[in-house]
Amino acid sequence: MKRKTDKSMDDGMSIIVKVAAYVLAVPITILGLYIILHGHLTPGGGFPGGAVIATLTVLFLVAAGKEKAKALKRDMISFAGGVGLVLFAFFGFIGTGTTFFFNALANSGSLFGMRIPFGVNPGYMWTAGVIPPMNMAVGLEVAASLSVIALVMFVYTMEDER
Amino acid sequence: MKGLLIRSLTLVLLFAFLMAAAFQLNPFGSPAHTVMDDYYIRNGQAETASNNIVSSVVFDYRGMDTLLEASVLFTAASGVVMVLGRRGKDEKKD
Amino acid sequence: MMDLPFIAVMILIMLGISAAVLKRNMIKIVMGVSISASGINLLLVALGYREGGVAPIFTNAPAAQMVLPTPQALTLTSIVIDLAVTAMMLSFVILMYKHYGSTDSRKRRLSG
Numbered sequence: 001m002k003r004k005t006d007k008s009m010d011d012g013m014s015i016i017v018k019v020a021a022y023v024l025a026v027p028i029t030i031l032g033l034y035i036i037l038h039g040h041l042t043p044g045g046g047f048p049g050g051a052v053i054a055t056l057t058v059l060f061l062v063a064a065g066k067e068k069a070k071a072l073k074r075d076m077i078s079f080a081g082g083v084g085l086v087l088f089a090f091f092g093f094i095g096t097g098t099t100f101f102f103n104a105l106a107n108s109g110s111l112f113g114m115r116i117p118f119g120v121n122p123g124y125m126w127t128a129g130v131i132p133p134m135n136m137a138v139g140l141e142v143a144a145s146l147s148v149i150a151l152v153m154f155v156y157t158m159e160d161e162r
Numbered sequence: 163m164k165g166l167l168i169r170s171l172t173l174v175l176l177f178a179f180l181m182a183a184a185f186q187l188n189p190f191g192s193p194a195h196t197v198m199d200d201y202y203i204r205n206g207q208a209e210t211a212s213n214n215i216v217s218s219v220v221f222d223y224r225g226m227d228t229l230l231e232a233s234v235l236f237t238a239a240s241g242v243v244m245v246l247g248r249r250g251k252d253e254k255k256d
Numbered sequence: 257m258m259d260l261p262f263i264a265v266m267i268l269i270m271l272g273i274s275a276a277v278l279k280r281n282m283i284k285i286v287m288g289v290s291i292s293a294s295g296i297n298l299l300l301v302a303l304g305y306r307e308g309g310v311a312p313i314f315t316n317a318p319a320a321q322m323v324l325p326t327p328q329a330l331t332l333t334s335i336v337i338d339l340a341v342t343a344m345m346l347s348f349v350i351l352m353y354k355h356y357g358s359t360d361s362r363k364r365r366l367s368g
Binding site for chain 2: 039040041042043045074078081082085088089092100101103106107113114115116118121123127128129131134135138141142144145146148149152153156
């Protein structure tokens with residue numbers, strides 16, 4: 001079924017949108033990484049942080065247009081998402097001495113194992129055991145999965161008829 | 163016209179059931195059973211050493227649910243790639 | 257009438273289900289499913305509220321009772337699963353539009 005192809009998205013949006021997208025890329029990345037890294041102290045964690053980083057891909061696709069969108073490789077982003085998921089399952093095996101998913105690094109004095117007093121306190125960064133590495137793995141996996149979904153849908157609906 | 167009438171009557175019946183269920187819940191602000199959550203609030207900071215109790219429930223006390231949910235998200239992404247990810251004219255040469 | 261959040265949730269779920277049943281355009285059916293899924297998430301969070309409570313986070317927390325943390329953890333999982341379902345439904349809608357040329361769900365039965 002032949003249909004007239006739409007040529008208005010070949011170069012993306014106007015120059016103002018492009019400059020604004022390239023300027024906004026750095027604060028969005030920093031905000032997403034902040035939400036992921038402080039998941040054990042403030043509201044948030046891996047899932048909202050990964051979703052914030054995935055908006056970078058959508059911003060790039062909307063601003064750059066059909067021709068430049070082919071620079072993003074679907075296979076590499078999907079591979080990064082798979083690595084994130086396997087890493088998250090691997091961190092569950094650290095405390096297998098007691099149970100699966102046992103927090104063996106908490107209160108132990110090693111890498112993430114500071115003790116905290118009970119009650120209200122300003123947050124300390126190197127606490128909470130195996131939870132911050134799990135946050136980072138889930139953030140990588142969510143960002144990669146949402147980026148792949150947006151990329152595949154965009155490429156499929158914007159390409160010419162065969 | 164008759165199908166529309168039957169569908170609308172079923173929706174009104176469903177709405178009546180949902181309203182009856184909403185009035186039989188506990189009043190807003192006093193939940194029914196709080197024994198497990200009081201344990202999480204009292205002992206969560208000592209056992210998992212994290213300030214965020216929701217984070218310790220999601221990743222430590224109920225980590226299995228989070229693992230399966232992450233795999234559901236990855237499966238959905240790979241499903242979208244399988245449905246929509248054809249690569250063009252190379253497919254017709256098989 | 258202090259149960260206003262529960263009544264609002266039931267109205268939201270009802271609007272979502274009725275949009276999914278009564279509408280003809282496929283995109284509107286997907287929107288109806290998504291609205292009713294958001295209503296379910298709101299019900300889960302509203303069930304765990306304590307009178308005058310604050311968020312269950314100990315970093316610079318004000319001195320009050322804390323709300324229940326378990327329904328919030330279940331809502332996180334539910335949001336991600338609803339996203340996955342919506343993504344799959346939308347990909348099928350895109351495929352059907354490219355194949356049949358219209359988004360009307362009654363114009364062409366999927367049997368030929």
